[in-house]
Amino acid sequence: MGSDADVIVVGAGLAGLVAACELIDAGRRVIIVDQEPAASLGGQAFWSLGGLFLVDSPEQRRLGIRDSYELAWNDWLGSAGFDREEDFWPRRWAEAYVAFAAGEKRSWLVQRGIKIFPVVGWAERGGWLAGTHGNSVPRFHITWGTGPGVLEPFVQRVREGEAAGLVQLKFRHRVTDLLVENGVVKGVAGEVLEESRVERGQPSSRTVVRGFELRAEAVIIASGGIGANFDLVRANWPERLGKPPERMVSGVPDHVDGSMWGVAERAGARIVNRDRMWHYTEGVQNWSPIWSRHGIRILPGPSALWLDALGRRLPPPLMPGFDSLATLAHLRKIGFDWSWFILTQRIIEKEFALSGSEQNPDLTGHNWRLTIRQRLMPGAPAPVEAFKRRGADFVVADSLRELVDKMNRLTGEPLLDYAQVEREVRLRDAQLENTFSKDAQIMAI
Numbered sequence: 114m115g116s117d118a119d120v121i122v123v124g125a126g127l128a129g130l131v132a133a134c135e136l137i138d139a140g141r142r143v144i145i146v147d148q149e150p151a152a153s154l155g156g157q158a159f160w161s162l163g164g165l166f167l168v169d170s171p172e173q174r175r176l177g178i179r180d181s182y183e184l185a186w187n188d189w190l191g192s193a194g195f196d197r198e199e200d201f202w203p204r205r206w207a208e209a210y211v212a213f214a215a216g217e218k219r220s221w222l223v224q225r226g227i228k229i230f231p232v233v234g235w236a237e238r239g240g241w242l243a244g245t246h247g248n249s250v251p252r253f254h255i256t257w258g259t260g261p262g263v264l265e266p267f268v269q270r271v272r273e274g275e276a277a278g279l280v281q282l283k284f285r286h287r288v289t290d291l292l293v294e295n296g297v298v299k300g301v302a303g304e305v306l307e308e309s310r311v312e313r314g315q316p317s318s319r320t321v322v323r324g325f326e327l328r329a330e331a332v333i334i335a336s337g338g339i340g341a342n343f344d345l346v347r348a349n350w351p352e353r354l355g356k357p358p359e360r361m362v363s364g365v366p367d368h369v370d371g372s373m374w375g376v377a378e379r380a381g382a383r384i385v386n387r388d389r390m391w392h393y394t395e396g397v398q399n400w401s402p403i404w405s406r407h408g409i410r411i412l413p414g415p416s417a418l419w420l421d422a423l424g425r426r427l428p429p430p431l432m433p434g435f436d437s438l439a440t441l442a443h444l445r446k447i448g449f450d451w452s453w454f455i456l457t458q459r460i461i462e463k464e465f466a467l468s469g470s471e472q473n474p475d476l477t478g479h480n481w482r483l484t485i486r487q488r489l490m491p492g493a494p495a496p497v498e499a500f501k502r503r504g505a506d507f508v509v510a511d512s513l514r515e516l517v518d519k520m521n522r523l524t525g526e527p528l529l530d531y532a533q534v535e536r537e538v539r540l541r542d543a544q545l546e547n548t549f550s551k552d553a554q555i556m557a558i
């Protein structure tokens with residue numbers, strides 16, 4: 114049977130678009146299929162902060178950060194903890210990726226028109242010993258234009274490919290099967306979903322109008338993760354993280370449903386490391402949701418006091434921005450689905466941020482004036498202020514006693530003892546009265 118294209122790419126997210134661009138550059142004919150409507154072209158990346166992992170960049174050097182391939186590779190090994198037979202390919206991939214990040218990645222992106230904001234963030238600091246989890250130095254480079262800024266050049270190139278007759282974009286095409294002949298994947302089959310006029314990121318109809326089949330020499334699966342499929346998350350939840358929470362929010366749109374896992378497995382693919390999942394504990398409900406159970410991750414900055422549901426400080430190094438998975442394991446042991454950040458108005462104005470392109474309109478809109486105003490002038494950035502006022506998980510009060518009362522009312526369980534919380538606040542604050550300190554969080558600041 115004849116081919117419809119040289120290559121079929123399943124998924125029109127950033128991974129699928131980048132793969133398609135490489136194919137266009139090689140002069141190949143590509144079909145990109147995606148279950149969502151055209152409005153969601155680009156997938157999750159549109160919503161992202163566009164934080165890029167770069168090693169030994171000019172932005173780092175300008176800030177006096179001395180980074181290297183060796184340091185980054187050791188950091189990667191410390192975080193990945195490769196210790197299984199099935200880690201062979203992930204390890205090879207990681208080696209190539211760290212070399213890319215320390216080598217041509219920046220120039221490759223810049224050549225395509227991506228601009229990098231001159232401030233480098235420090236994600237996942239670790240805080241244990243040198244050979245274990247974490248980034249030894251700040252490496253989180255934010256794209257000027259956030260997620261949409263990362264997508265832009267790749268969308269443009271794919272559109273050019275379309276105009277040149279090399280690319281066909283087929284939206285509302287949900288793949289349910291891989292066509293295998295003599296052990297080789299020769300195409301995809303699935304269902305065409307009814308037209309949908311929902312806006313970007315919103316859940317779209319799953320009503321099927323007909324079937325489809327497409328054939329090509331190769332099929333690339335770029336279908337994203339499983340984050341919006343809580344059943345799949347729970348089914349693969351590792352024992353080392355304790356029991357999965359009963360209540361979760363979703364940082365990703367509904368289309369991140371992991372449906373291709375089953376499709377690929379049925380065709381003979383071997384999925385590895387499905388228990389090595391990543392979750393943040395600092396998710397709050399979005400007061401203005403776009404997708405189902407829409408959660409936004411708080412980037413709390415270094416100073417907020419982090420307490421568990423019983424009002425006790427989290428032990429070091431489980432401080433804001435240090436070790437997400439160890440924090441999750443710790444909180445699961447305590448057994449409640451929430452923890453608390455206690456902070457003042459000054460801290461929220463200076464440090465607090467929310468992860469997501471729509472929560473950072475200054476950076477997303479390439480707007481220097483707004484960026485300077487929001488970051489340097491008094492008052493919290495508008496999206497943060499909106500969450501403070503309207504977010505279901507936020508509690509604001511003029512005194513600590515009133516705050517603790519409101520926190521207890523919010524959870525419906527009087528788990529917090531005022532005296533305990535006050536003691537934690539006083540003890541921590543007393544550590545700020547000196548230029549010396551024994552408190553790990555203050556030392557890290």
Ligand SMILES: Cc1cc2nc3c(=O)[nH]c(=O)nc-3n(C[C@H](O)[C@H](O)[C@H](O)COP(=O)(O)OP(=O)(O)OC[C@H]3O[C@@H](n4cnc5c(N)ncnc54)[C@H](O)[C@@H]3O)c2cc1C
Nearest residue numbers: 124126127128148156157158161162164287288336337368
């Ligand atoms: C709020 C937010 C902030 C983030 N911040 C950062 C950051 O700062 N730095 C960073 O590196 N990463 C960040 N990320 C993560 C990053 O954006 C994602 O990992 C990345 O965009 C995933 O791209 P992808 O192409 O693999 O998957 P997706 O964007 O999920 O695209 C997959 C596509 O496949 C389609 N698909 C799935 N199954 C099928 C099927 N059966 N048939 C047809 N189509 C199918 C989906 O509809 C979707 O369009 C963030 C994500 C979010 C949501």
